[in-house]
Amino acid sequence: MGLTRRDFIKASAAAAAFAAVGVPVVRPKGAEAAEAGITWGKAPCRYCGVGCSVLVGVKEGKIVSTKGDPAGPVNKGLNCIKGYFLSKALYGKDRLTKPLIRKGNKMVEATWDEALDLIASKYKEAIAAHGPDSVAMYGSGQWTVQEGYTASKLMKGGIGTNNLEPNARLCMASAVVAFMNTFGSDEPMGCYDDLDLGDTYVLWGANMAEAHPVLFSRLIDNKLKHPKVKLIDIATRKTRTTKMADEYIPMRPQGDLAALNGIIHVILRDRLYDEGFIKEHVNFKRGKENAPYGLKDKEAFNETPADVKGLSFEEYKELMKQFTPQWAEKMSGIPAAKIEELARVYGDKSRKVNSLWTMGVNQHSRGVWVNNLIYNLHLLTGKICRPGENPLSLTGQPSACGTAREVGTFAHRLPADMVVMNEAHRKKTAGIWGVDPNKISAKVGLHTVEMFRAIDRNEIKCIWIQCTNPFQSLPNLNRVRKAAQARKAFIVVSDIYPTRSTEVADVILPSASWVEKEGVYGNTERRTQQWFKMIEPPGQAKEDTWQLIQFAKRMGLGQLFPYSEKGMHREIWEEYRQFTIGNGKDLAPYQAYTKVRGLRWPVKPDGKETRWRYTEADDPYVKKGEGIKFYKAPGNKVNVWFRPYEPPAESPDKDYPFWFSTGRLLEHWHTGTMTGRVPELKRAVSGATIELHPEDAKKLGIRNRDLVRITSRRGSIVLPAEINGRSTPERGSVFTTFFDETKLINELCIDAFDPLSKEPDFKKCAVKVKKA
Amino acid sequence: MPVSGIVVTCVPASAESVALKLAQLKGVEVHGVLPDGRIVAVVEADTVDGEVELVSGLEELAGVVSVQLAYHNFEQI
Numbered sequence: 001m002g003l004t005r006r007d008f009i010k011a012s013a014a015a016a017a018f019a020a021v022g023v024p025v026v027r028p029k030g031a032e033a034a035e036a037g038i039t040w041g042k043a044p045c046r047y048c049g050v051g052c053s054v055l056v057g058v059k060e061g062k063i064v065s066t067k068g069d070p071a072g073p074v075n076k077g078l079n080c081i082k083g084y085f086l087s088k089a090l091y092g093k094d095r096l097t098k099p100l101i102r103k104g105n106k107m108v109e110a111t112w113d114e115a116l117d118l119i120a121s122k123y124k125e126a127i128a129a130h131g132p133d134s135v136a137m138y139g140s141g142q143w144t145v146q147e148g149y150t151a152s153k154l155m156k157g158g159i160g161t162n163n164l165e166p167n168a169r170l171c172m173a174s175a176v177v178a179f180m181n182t183f184g185s186d187e188p189m190g191c192y193d194d195l196d197l198g199d200t201y202v203l204w205g206a207n208m209a210e211a212h213p214v215l216f217s218r219l220i221d222n223k224l225k226h227p228k229v230k231l232i233d234i235a236t237r238k239t240r241t242t243k244m245a246d247e248y249i250p251m252r253p254q255g256d257l258a259a260l261n262g263i264i265h266v267i268l269r270d271r272l273y274d275e276g277f278i279k280e281h282v283n284f285k286r287g288k289e290n291a292p293y294g295l296k297d298k299e300a301f302n303e304t305p306a307d308v309k310g311l312s313f314e315e316y317k318e319l320m321k322q323f324t325p326q327w328a329e330k331m332s333g334i335p336a337a338k339i340e341e342l343a344r345v346y347g348d349k350s351r352k353v354n355s356l357w358t359m360g361v362n363q364h365s366r367g368v369w370v371n372n373l374i375y376n377l378h379l380l381t382g383k384i385c386r387p388g389e390n391p392l393s394l395t396g397q398p399s400a401c402g403t404a405r406e407v408g409t410f411a412h413r414l415p416a417d418m419v420v421m422n423e424a425h426r427k428k429t430a431g432i433w434g435v436d437p438n439k440i441s442a443k444v445g446l447h448t449v450e451m452f453r454a455i456d457r458n459e460i461k462c463i464w465i466q467c468t469n470p471f472q473s474l475p476n477l478n479r480v481r482k483a484a485q486a487r488k489a490f491i492v493v494s495d496i497y498p499t500r501s502t503e504v505a506d507v508i509l510p511s512a513s514w515v516e517k518e519g520v521y522g523n524t525e526r527r528t529q530q531w532f533k534m535i536e537p538p539g540q541a542k543e544d545t546w547q548l549i550q551f552a553k554r555m556g557l558g559q560l561f562p563y564s565e566k567g568m569h570r571e572i573w574e575e576y577r578q579f580t581i582g583n584g585k586d587l588a589p590y591q592a593y594t595k596v597r598g599l600r601w602p603v604k605p606d607g608k609e610t611r612w613r614y615t616e617a618d619d620p621y622v623k624k625g626e627g628i629k630f631y632k633a634p635g636n637k638v639n640v641w642f643r644p645y646e647p648p649a650e651s652p653d654k655d656y657p658f659w660f661s662t663g664r665l666l667e668h669w670h671t672g673t674m675t676g677r678v679p680e681l682k683r684a685v686s687g688a689t690i691e692l693h694p695e696d697a698k699k700l701g702i703r704n705r706d707l708v709r710i711t712s713r714r715g716s717i718v719l720p721a722e723i724n725g726r727s728t729p730e731r732g733s734v735f736t737t738f739f740d741e742t743k744l745i746n747e748l749c750i751d752a753f754d755p756l757s758k759e760p761d762f763k764k765c766a767v768k769v770k771k772a
Numbered sequence: 773m774p775v776s777g778i779v780v781t782c783v784p785a786s787a788e789s790v791a792l793k794l795a796q797l798k799g800v801e802v803h804g805v806l807p808d809g810r811i812v813a814v815v816e817a818d819t820v821d822g823e824v825e826l827v828s829g830l831e832e833l834a835g836v837v838s839v840q841l842a843y844h845n846f847e848q849i
Contacts (some may be wrong), residue, residue, distance in 0.1 A: 006773075006775070009775050009845050010775055010801075010814050010816070012777075012843060012845070013775050013776055013777030013814045013842070013843040013844075013845065014777050014803045014812060014814050015777070016777045016842040016843035017777035017778060017779050017803070017812040017813070017814075017842040017843065018803070018804065018812050019842070020779055020840075020842045021779055021806055021810050021812060023804070023806070023812075038847075057845075059847065064845065064846060064847040065843075065844060065845040065846065065847065066843075066844050067842065067843045067844070068840070068841060068842050068843070077842055078779060078840040078841065078842055079840065079841045079842075080838075080840060080841070081824070081827060081828070081831070081839065081840075081841065083841040083844065084776070084820060084823065084824050084827070084841060084844060085824075088820060088846075209838070213838060213840075214840070216838070217781060217837075217838050217840060220781065220837055220838070221781075224781075224784065224808055224809065225808070244837060666831075
């Protein structure tokens with residue numbers, strides 16, 4: 001019996017897997033014929049911030065196959081389990097295909113013209129009556145660079161308001177502020193190569209095995225090959241990551257602030273620091289303390305230069321004397337001896353130490369401070385800007401870096417590290433945009449939490465949401481949902497499926513997704529990746545850039561977007577690129593990205609990428625002989641900040657005795673708009689559960705799968721208990737995920753936020769737990 | 773019927789026993805075990821749903837570190 005077409009497909013599958021592990025196999029003749037008719041194109045994965053490269057196979061206008069891209073340096077031919085759902089995510093039965101307009105309680109079909117005319121009339125009406133700051137736009141780190149750039153130009157340069165925010169405020173804002181106040185430039189000095197080259201990895205509250213599986217696999221590969229490699233998991237919950245760690249160090253919520261200060265205390269006390277590095281590169285600073293938690297509307301807190309005090313190294317050492325390991329133990333629950341040990345790990349000159357973190361540190365009422373303290377460890381020991389030893393802030397969304405941060409779709413930002421408060425920055429931006437510099441407002445717009453509170457206060461009259469699901473993902477969700485349901489603002493939502501946000505919309509617009517359009521994403525390691533359109537979007541769905549430009553035309557702002565129909569994505573790129581040239585964030589011409597699997601900026605004049613910033617070994621902005629130069633920081637000196645311990649906004653007490661934390665898991669992504677569509681995912685992990693420590697469960701008389709009522713001061717939900725499942729929280733705390741659209745978990749979450757980054761703390765509030 | 777090519781990373785000492793377990797599963801073919809503990813396998817099922825159920829199950833096996841996907845064909849074949 002001869003080989004069937006199916007056998008050849010299987011041979012191709014095996015060959016691809018062998019190639020990915022470095023074993024070349026020749027496919028049998030016929031395998032290629034079996035794949036005949038499939039056209040392959042490259043694209044970054046649609047899901048997380050890791051930025052894996054995928055080969056997408058299209059046949060007769062439909063995606064029929066995907067491969068981990070063997071030429072992709074991030075993932076080297078392999079995808080995580082979410083790779084199974086890449087293509088299916090676009091083919092759900094309930095895809096939005098027509099514009100819909102609210103008529104009372106019903107959404108009725110409309111033409112694009114009707115929908116866009118209505119939106120423009122509402123925006124014009126609000127602006128005429130209440131000024132440009134009465135309207136807003138809320139986008140996402142899933143926006144392509146072109147989409148984010150168009151939105152920014154439209155809102156900041158056209159309408160004249162800075163009320164533009166990305167959902168990255170809920171995700172990365174704390175990391176951004178710390179990059180800026182430490183290094184004077186956003187985004188990491190290191191890159192993923194450090195995962196292969198280092199020998200010590202300290203994870204600060206990050207479940208990398210589930211949230212960043214492909215990167216975790218790289219780290220584990222390194223560990224399996226090199227026995228010296230050590231993985232230390234400091235967390236509030238035992239996870240899949242813990243299973244692979246050499247050591248698990250349980251920590252109390254908010255304990256990171258104390259533990260880090262304790263470790264720094266020991267490094268200073270025992271002279272484990274690098275004096276030469278400190279002398280050459282470091283300033284010591286003390287900022288504003290006793291910060292509020294943002295729980296009151298319009299509560300203002302800023303750390304202006306007048307609030308910052310310079311310190312000498314001696315003064316800094318003196319201040320740090322209070323944070324003894326014994327004190328750190330009391331505050332963090334990590335034994336003093338362990339604090340001493342961690343200091344020696346960071347201080348060990350024979351070890352290449354990396355710190356890794358993500359939401360545990362960023363979604364934190366003192367998230368900027370924790371970021372600052374992690375940088376302190378690396379700056380004091382000089383373990384930074386060297387291959388294999390760096391701090392690496394991991395991101396959550398595919399273009400949180402490329403779009404939200406680099407294009408600058410935050411209420412205070414402009415492209416390439418510039419800000420609206422700076423007159424020179426506004427002038428430069430206005431020059432490239434071809435608008436009057438006075439059009440760009442110097443007033444910082446509303447940050448995310450305040451933006452949605454402002455709907456409740458009747459101050460925001462119109463808001464357009466693209467590519468994200470705030471009416472599921474915001475904290476203290478009841479307040480914002482009630483405000484929306486009371487129709488306090490005119491709400492437009494562009495998305496690909498019905499969500500908990502489209503259900504409160506006045507207009508729903510059907511969007512094109514991923515390879516249904518052309519775009520660029522930028523990942524965690526400064527890698528910019530381009531893809532072309534490969535398939536048509538369904539029905540009348542249109543890409544977000546098109547939607548914004550059609551709206552702009554109706555607002556009388558069409559002249560800001562003079563792009564050709566065919567070359568639009570390239571033309572937007574080349575315009576945006578001007579912002580990046582010559583300031584250390586250099587991007588390449590569009591053409592360059594069409595051929596490669598991304599380039600890490602700054603891209604050098606010869607077209608090559610930069611793996612490590614600020615070092616003469618790689619960064620084109622550092623001359624030979626200069627060694628390490630932090631050329632984006634004032635005076636080329638970076639800041640080590642004194643940041644003390646301050647408690648979270650809400651801690652367990654007699655009435656609400658448990659810590660409540662939320663997070664992600666492997667099989668779902670964000671609010672489940674794409675992964676929730678996929679029935680098999682729903683089967684593998686059907687809905688949200690509440691994880692409890694077995695001893696807590698026993699005390700409460702709760703058995704596995706029992707229904708449990710969890711109540712905070714803001715809301716109450718019922719979830720099945722998960723005991724001894726994939727992960728186990730520490731005693732006294734419970735954990736759940738936020739992807740499940742049938743359970744609005746965030747109704748429980750407090751809307752306290754970091755005073756500097758305005759990023760909410762989704763990881764800490766107090767709840768009571770009872771068998772339902 | 774969809775087909776996928778996967779790489780199962782194991783704790784090296786467990787690779788042989790994991791490979792044996794995989795080989796016994798309906799819809800999983802083990803194509804090779806590498807000296808570093810990685811297993812190359814082909815998964816097929818009636819639906820993508822079935823494939824994912826299989827693969828999710830593999831993640832829970834003792835000794836398995838991770839399961840990654842190299843190739844996925846879900847054309848009607």
